[in-house]
Amino acid sequence: MSEILPKFNSTFSIDCVVFGFDGGELKILLIERNEEPFKDWWALPGNIVGEQESLDQSAARILNELTGLSNIYMEQCYTFGDVSRHPQGRVVSIAYYALLRLGGDKAVKPISTYAKKANWIDVKDLPKLAFDHKEIFETGLEKIKRRIKHQPIAFELLPEKFTLTQLQNVYEVILSKKLDKRNFRKKMLSFGVLKDLEEKQQGVSFRAATLYKFDKKKYAKLFGKEISF
Amino acid sequence: MSEILPKFNSTFSIDCVVFGFDGGELKILLIERNEEPFKDWWALPGNIVGEQESLDQSAARILNELTGLSNIYMEQCYTFGDVSRHPQGRVVSIAYYALLRLGGDKAVKPISTYAKKANWIDVKDLPKLAFDHKEIFETGLEKIKRRIKHQPIAFELLPEKFTLTQLQNVYEVILSKKLDKRNFRKKMLSFGVLKDLEEKQQGVSFRAATLYKFDKKKYAKLFGKEISF
């Protein structure tokens, strides 16, 4: 492959903006770096792509190493390639965002050697980030803001069974605006992709709400018909 | 940068889906390759990213080498990184799409050594393409189909001065569906981003239509307010 080799050292990496929804707040998973450059800084989880890995596989691996989870919803987001974005050479980074259900058993288990620890941090309260990770985060947040209006990604952030109020909270936090309960409910139900589980919320100290789940089959039947939230 | 170097040969390239609108048809710019692999095949124009080039700069350079044009509307589209997408090694390709005004002076001048010639080819009549370029093209087409509904990109495909009918043609071809003239006109004008030039089309053998131009300043004032076509 002589003719396709560049004349300079270069490589490519994956960085992940991992969103979780917890306690009514939108959070992302950050690691504290254990290596230079940016040792002791907070950064997005990321790594070099392996020789026999596709980009998607690499992103899934990185997330698995960090959380122990697999089959997480991930999408490629944008590729960052400024000449000097990495102080030690030319590194092009393909950013992914991931959405996952928090709470309960889904604990974070930091495994990688390059990370001291990993924390969920509220997106409204982020520390300074290493490299151009601030920009990557912002791009990821913009993407999900757009996508939540047309695609059923909100459900990825909620437990399997959820109430309409919980669902509304996800929309409100991501879109940063209050929504009307009655109109939200009406519209959401009108899409016909929510299954009424005929089951009530447990352990709340007030009237329990009905639980719903997202019905993937019914959604698939809409066949790309635009949902416009 | 020892620790960030991968243990295997790899590089990254840019591939461009260059859209043009001509004679009522949507076309893309293809080159006929002059080198192995895929010698004599049609392919998207692309190249290796230079050491001191950002990705955006590289995309602009490639398009300039091919057309002689600069200041062309380009956007990053998606990054393709399957392990075996390039027969000679690991090459990750960052795809861009470009939109440009055809007709008149904007002739294509093939310069690169790796291309025998370059042609504008109707997207409805594409030949077999080298590498995974078919997939890249389809991704680019999907992107502009989505984007044209919310962003003023149609104007990039038209001359500075255009009629509402020409504009409607762009929408019809990209969205692959007929639109109602009266409703199209009403809606398009309602956005308030078209400037009536108080000037008529020339050299037509029927009633001449009014010429308009896209008013970037007025559009900027909308400040991200969603246009929904």
Place this chain on the structure above:
DNA sequence: AATTTTATTTGTATTTTTTATGTAATTAGG
């Protein structure tokens, strides 16, 4: 047991946007 607290649940009128359709006006060419 009655009362208070908290959150769920439901309906309707109004406005805005989208869709559908009719018809007159303008221009070139025969």
Place this chain on the structure above:
DNA sequence: CCTAATTACATAAAAAATACAAATAAAATT
């Protein structure tokens, strides 16, 4: 002057988005 082709304008009907208030259920408190 008449025809053909296209632009240009108006309005009604349907659908979707928005604004807005009161009753109900369950648990906690007194």
